[in-house]
């Protein structure tokens with residue numbers, strides 16, 4: 001039992017870190033692209049407004065018997081192209097503005113790679129690292145119950161994101177299935193293989209980052225075998241991107257995670273780093289295959305390619321002018337703040353933007369959804385080949401739009417995406 005004084009005391013939620021509003025960051029790019037496209041004002045108003053925002057309080061009983069209430073979100077930004085799609089993030093600082101921005105980015109991401117989905121994102125403000133598996137399961141199931149009218153295989157399809165994984169998706173699928181009275185695999189993607197997950201889904205975002213990096217290197221006429229790289233973030237995206245780039249001859253000199261950054265002039269053995277992390281409760285802390293440096297040093301390091309693969313706004317006005325890389329491939333969502341875009345462009349750095357560079361994950365989620373609906377399994381070769389083709393076609397389309405409109409690759413990708421959603425909207429029509 002909780003003591004009464006604990007029970008009744010109102011505690012202010014932990015303050016959200018002093019960070020830029022990610023929705024504003026998204027909108028400032030959207031505005032630039034809309035202007036270039038000469039987007040109709042009415043359509044502009046439709047596309048800038050999320051179509052649905054749900055905020056729920058989720059009470060669950062913790063392992064020690066106390067009750068806690070968590071805040072959960074799901075924002076559907078658009079369902080113009082099809083059912084909305086996007087991950088669910090478990091993190092202590094998730095908030096509605098972040099989820100709104102991430103939902104809009106999913107709309108543009110699906111449009112840019114031309115898959116028939118709208119965009120959505122969800123989140124629960126919690127610290128999964130401090131919670132037991134049982135607590136996370138109860139939280140996930142309770143959240144799914146509250147979202148049963150939002151989710152659906154033809155309506156809104158969640159997936160993993162920061163702080164969630166295939167285990168969590170299995171609970172979403174099971175809870176949803178119980179509520180609708182039948183097994184419904186296609187309601188969520190990123191599931192374990194035995195529950196209808198797709199081969200290659202776990203590696204898909206990192207693989208897409210690798211494909212984007214290789215496509216961009218070709219454009220700037222650099223041979224992967226002569227290229228050095230630093231990767232910020234060593235989770236699901238960063239570690240697979242590092243491993244696959246290394247397999248293609250790229251030398252990875254620096255990596256980082258929440259424990260700090262690690263550097264080795266003669267290259268880091270990524271397989272060793274992954275094995276170390278897996279045996280060390282998920283962190284690189286104490287990794288001996290490299291020397292410890294700071295995160296800021298890693299971002300400013302002398303490498304050809306920089307892959308930010310962690311969180312929003314790590315590249316910002318305070319450090320953008322220090323970046324020495326020639327190419328940035330954004331594995332994370334929103335890793336560059338809007339006001340840093342200009343500085344980076346002036347330095348002549350090519351940026352493959354998030355909505356293109358990290359679209360490999362949602363592309364294979366789409367394949368998973370197709371397989372679930374067909375009741376059929378694709379082999380890994382087919383998954384990888386088709387995803388590579390989709391990503392490369394999108395890359396070429398964006399690269400061409402960059403040239404035609406004389407803009408950055410980021411604004412070009414927004415132009416391609418917004419144009420597609422706007423045209424579809426015009427055909428479908430409003431009231």
Ligand code: GLU
Pocket residue numbers: 085086087088157158159160161162189190333358359361362363365
């Ligand atoms: N959370 C991932 C993303 O930001 C994947 C979304 C999905 O597969 O639906 O792209």
